Amino acid sequence: MDTQNGLTRRALLHLSAMAAASVTLAACSAGSSGTSNSSRGGGDDTSSASSKLKGSKTEPLPVPKEFKEAPELAKLVKEGKLPPVHERLPENPYVVPHNWLTPGKYGGSIMTITGASNSTTHAEFMYGHSLLRWLNDGQTIGPGLVESWESNEDATEWVLHFRKGLKWSDGHPWSTEDILFWWEDMVLNEEHSEMPPDEARSGKGTLMTMKAIDEVTLSLSFDAPAPLTADRLAMWVKRGNGPSWMEPKHYLKQFHPKYNPNVPKDWATDKGEFDHKRAWIRNPECPVMTGWKCKSYNEGRRVVFERNPYYWCVSPDGAQLPYIDTISFNVVENPEVQRLHALEGKINFLYAGFTTIFLQDVSALKRAEQKTKLRVFLWDAGDGSGSLVFFNQDYHEPKMRELIRNPKFRQALSHAYNRAEVQKAVYYNTGELTTGTMSPKAIEFHVNDEGKRMYQAWRDSYLKYDPELAKKMLDEIGVVDTDGDGWREMPDGSKLKVRLDYHADSAQEHVSKNELLARDWRAIGIDTQLNPVPPDGYGDQWRFGKLMTNTNWETGDGPNCLVYPQWLVPIESSRWAPLQGEFYNVRGTPEEKKELDVDPYKRTPPRMEPEPGGPIEKLWELYDQSKVEPDEMKRHRLVWEMIKVHIEYGPYLLGVCANTPYIVLVHEDMRNVPTRENLALGGFAAPWIHPTPAVYDPETWYWANPEEHGDPGLT
Incomplete structure (x- = not known):
């Protein structure tokens, strides 16, 4: 591999193209500002009004007096093969509340690609x-399958009121029995490996008690507050990347052996049939509550979803959703082939997060717009x-683990990191420079001036690029060049090598960042090696403490820091203290x-247990308090105290x-796809827990000319 100052040839070519791409990216950002080609997807002058509409209404919209349906469904109704639309919908369907929406047309297909088989x-x-939905980029919790809900004052009792008249995609009535089936016959069944989700535990970590009051009312009881x-x-997305919370019992x-004695003993293993049948993403027979249901599945190649005639959501003017007939996902694993699909217009929609x-592709994508x-x-x-680096606080080698746990070592390396250059070369001067925090959109950082100051203090804590300061700090902890070879040694004089571990198939974003970071650390005398690791087994190597760093993730969780706090506090084995995080899970158990x-x-x-009185034990104590604190402002303050631990240590x-x-x-x-300016906070695309694009309801998207956008693969 040809290198110059630690940079690969590819990275140098990447840097040489940076200036032109930055200009294009800036123009692209301006172009999506709503001044032209607004939320309607472009081209239609009538979209200018909706471009000024932002966010979503926070109160449920009134149920329309009349309903509309897709022509293909109306035909089936006329033929007696489907009930009328008002009988397929619940008594009070969910009316999608986004302010940017305009009435749509039925028909056409979304053709897109995904990078994973x-x-x-x-x-x-x-x-x-x-059950519930996030609106306004996580600032608002809105109804979903649950129409209304309430809790007692200390948040130990919750009651969920589901919509009356919900139906699965095969027309069978939905009921709380479908939730109890998941809970009692899967989660609580020792022969099935279903894990209870976070929301099923109280602040003490014990499981809730679930009771169906009737077919549409569910109570959740906890032995401690569950705010x-x-x-x-x-x-x-429930029944997707998140926990199921329901399965079609009928x-x-x-x-399931409880209901069918002929089911074999291996029903809950990979060889069993149960989990294959429940996989609605690939089993066309499995009923769903989503806007589209699986039509065909070709392993590793293509998945097609078609309209669910019983979908329980409507537009404000009463149109049963979705507008678009089908979504086709073509699996394209090769990065270059993915780009070709986009540059040659072989797709009509793409969410690049998949x-x-x-960003380096923006210039080419803009140049191809006229054709595609x-x-x-x-x-x-x-x-x-952005692309993150975090050391393994539980690295298996004792001397290196001790050095990694020394805050001054990590602080020195942070000051040696020329982030501004990475921002310019990899992110084309977008975003804001940061040491590394939870999401800047998190509510804890916007609730008041104290929250804003706390975010800024964390963001800027070790941000300054100062190689001389970094060298001085390393000298102070005994990480010096004792043998004169140009590389610093461990405090005991033994060799020091820092590995930047990453998936061998990582995106270029992470690889380019790693190359620049390695150059910066080598410049202060740290022997830094790039270490691509085969993806298979990567997670196990990490949780066993075999990998020194992880360099191909980003911190994206929110909308508040406690709903999914794994970056803030080690409570499981995939983040920065895997063995201590695993110990958290067994506390209080046999x-x-x-x-x-x-x-x-x-x-x-x-x-392993954390050090008594150390930073992780302090984080655990604060987090345990937050889990049982029903007062929201007090929870915010506990988060700020956790951030102080991050800043100090x-x-x-x-x-x-x-x-x-x-x-x-x-x-x-394509219409009704929101621009950045339509979204309450400009978007919140990174975290999986804020499911994008689902939160923007693709069922409301439509074609201005649906007859021109059918899927040729279905004809």
Whole structure:
């Protein structure tokens, strides 16, 4: 590999193209401002009014007096093959409340690509299984399948009122029995490996008690306050990347041994039929509550979803959704082929978060617009870091682990990091420079001036690029060049090598950042190696403490820091303290007292206690208080106290720049796809728990000329 100052030839070519791409990106951002080609997807002058409409209404809209339906469904009604539309909808259907919406037309297809085979990213287009919904980029919790809900004063009792008359996609009535089936016959069934979700536990960590009051009313009881229950019912895509929360009992009970004695003993294993049948993303027979249902599934190649005639959501003018007939996902794993699909117009929509298409591609995508008719939209990522680096606080080698846990070592490396150059070269001067934080859009940072100051203090804590300061700090902790070879040694004089570990198939974003970071750390005498690791087994190597760093993630969680706090506090094994995070999960259980005489790295699972009085123990204490605190403002203050621990003992997260854009390609004939300016906070695309694009209801998108946008693969 040809290198110059630690940069590969590819990275140098990337840097040489940066200036032109930055200009194009700036123009693209301006073009999506609503001054032209607004939320309607471009081309239609009548869209100018909707371009000024922003966010979503926070109160439920009135139910329309009359309903409309797709012509193909009206035909089936006329033939006696379907009930009338008002009988297929619940008594009070969900009226989608986005302010940018305009009345649509039925027909046509979305043709897009995804980079992963057998991926649940397909479900990220569909919010239909979610009990509650996030609106306004997570600022508002709105109804979903649950029409209304309430809790007692200390948030230990929650009651959920579901819509009356909900139906599965096969027309069978939905009821709370479908939730109890999931809870009692899967989660609580020891023979099934379903894990209870976060919202199923109280602040003490014990499981809730669930009771169906009637067919549409559910009560959740906790032994301690569970104040974030509503937030967690809205997060993820249920029955997608998130927990199921329901399964069609009338269909799946035939594959469950409790209801069918002929089901074989291996029913809950990979060889069993049950989990294959419940996989609605690839099983056309499995009923759904989403706007589209699986029509055909070709492993590793193509998945097609078609309209659900019983979908329970409507537009403000009474049109049963979705407008668009089908969504076709073609699986394209090769990054160059992904770009060709976009540049040659082989698709009519693309959410780049599911591919390797990135900001460096914007110039080419803009040049191809006349041919492809694909307009470039940019939605805010809402992340707190860009491409991230975090050391493994539980690295298996004792001397290196001790050095990693020394805050001054990480602080020195942070000051040696020329983030501004990475921001320029990789992110084309978008976003804001940051040490690395939770999402800057999180409510804790906007609730008052104190919250704003706390965010800024965390963001700027070790941000300054100062190589001389970095060298001085390393000298102070004994990380010096003792043998004169130009590389610093460990405090005991032994060799020091820092590895930047990353998936071997990582996106160029992470690779380019790693190359620049390695150059910066080598410049202060740290022998830094790039280490691509095969993806298979990467997670296990991390949680066993075998990998030194992880360099191909970003911090994207929100809309508040506690709903999914894994970056803030170690409570599981995939973030910056994997063995200590795993120990958190066994506290208070019989497992806590087991294997105490076994090496932490050889325990099952690998786990270790934090240092008494140390930063992780402090974080745990604050987090445990927050879990049972029903007062929202007091929870915010506990988050601020956790951030102070990060500032004093950190940085644990070495970011680059926060809130960079995500690319969205929208055909100029497609309507109701929001621009950045339509969205309450400009978008919140990075976190999986704020499911994008599902939160913007693709069921409301439509074609101005649907007859011209059918899927040729279906004809």
